[in-house]
Amino acid sequence: MKTPSTVSVIAALSLALAVHAQSASQTAYVDLGVTRGKPEHLASGWIYGMPDNYPNQIPSSWYTAMGFRWGKGGGAQLGNVGQRGWVVSLDDYKGRFASTLANYKTCRALGAEFHIYAHDLWGTDHAGGKNGKWPGDGGNFSDYDKFVKQLMADVAANMDPAHVTWDIWNEPDIQPYFWVRSAQQWVDLYIRTQKAIRANKALDAMKISGPAIGFAPGPNNAYWTTWLPQAVGNKTIPDYYTLHLLGGLGDITYDPQYTNTSLASLLRKYGAPDRQVFVNEYAAAAEMVPSGYIWWISRLERYDMFGMLANWLGGTQLHDLFGGLLTKKANPGSYAATDYAPAAGYPVYRYYGTNMTGLRVNTTGSTDRWLDVYATVGADKVRFLAGVKVHTGTYAVTVRGLKSVGYSAGSVDVTAYSFDGASTKTVLSSMEPASRGKTSYPITNDSITIVVRQTANHTGWAYDFDVKKSKQV
Incomplete structure (x- = not known):
């Protein structure tokens, strides 16, 4: 029979061997001593995902528990007569604006900001492809100018511009879906729209976003290098630089770590000012699992x-289900059904929006780019999320600066939790992650190292431990 001391020695040895097995490229870091301000749930939003009625059928608690910050709409994929967009008729524009306005009202009732998909109100899905009708064809923007004038009037009359962002045109490089003309014709559209909005004093408080290009910014992206110098030269830089990061799992050009640098390099090259970056579409379909x-x-x-x-x-699911964070117990395809249930991702965002309190602290992702962490120090606990992005392997998280939360020697008892849903169709029985027990980690050089054994590529993780000395929160 093993004595307690022998068990402790074996456990410590096993942990040390597991930690030693990690290369530096597979280790992420949390630095408790360096704070970065209060949590503001920067990633808590989605495009569409809200029913087109107001008040809508999803109870407000589903939104508020995840710290809902941003929503976006414009009537995409509505195909009934009277809902097909400006390109078909004024009445069809009005149907899409009704959808847009319902989404706006939902956002504002919950304290979230709203973004307008102007291209959907135009009706790119009903524009007729290459042989259809697109703004600026033959150098003629007159009909498009009427559309912009109508939308500006409707925003001013029905919305609070201070809580609205106008996304000038979506993914002009994703052809033939959202644009089928030249990059220059789209740039001409962008510049005239920006100038028209800024000449409208009723919309002074409204923000403008762009370029919303589907492929990541870089020196070889002709849409970025065509748009940016002309936006600078015409003094039409948007309030938000919008990016879409929707690439393959291993494509580093769709990684914010890359685009943070590549965009900054483009801005310097063309003398463009810094602006808030808004990744207003993030995560490929395969990435929509907890990890x-x-x-x-x-x-x-x-x-x-x-x-x-x-x-x-x-x-109809596009206009429901929070972009896949929710599902329905019987049939998620039944638009009118109200038997909502958490899908795989909802507990992640609920934990992020509800549990991550206090102050954000510095983190560093693994250098192989598969593992990343987000951490906060609250009045009661240190909490952090860890995600090995749709990948398997044995990883580690080293938590530094333990003295700043009251630990000087000995060990730290850390509780682990797992988020186990495998897809946007998963119906979970609980909104809480599963507790995976408590482990005591020895303190070495003011830090502990936690092993993350990623055997299922969809699993995400949360960890917490007690704060012994409160930081200023």
């Missing part, structure tokens, strides 16, 4: 980028 959600939250928080989840659902 992916946590990785994206961690990345956006580190670089202080605002973020809205992409939405890969279609039809």
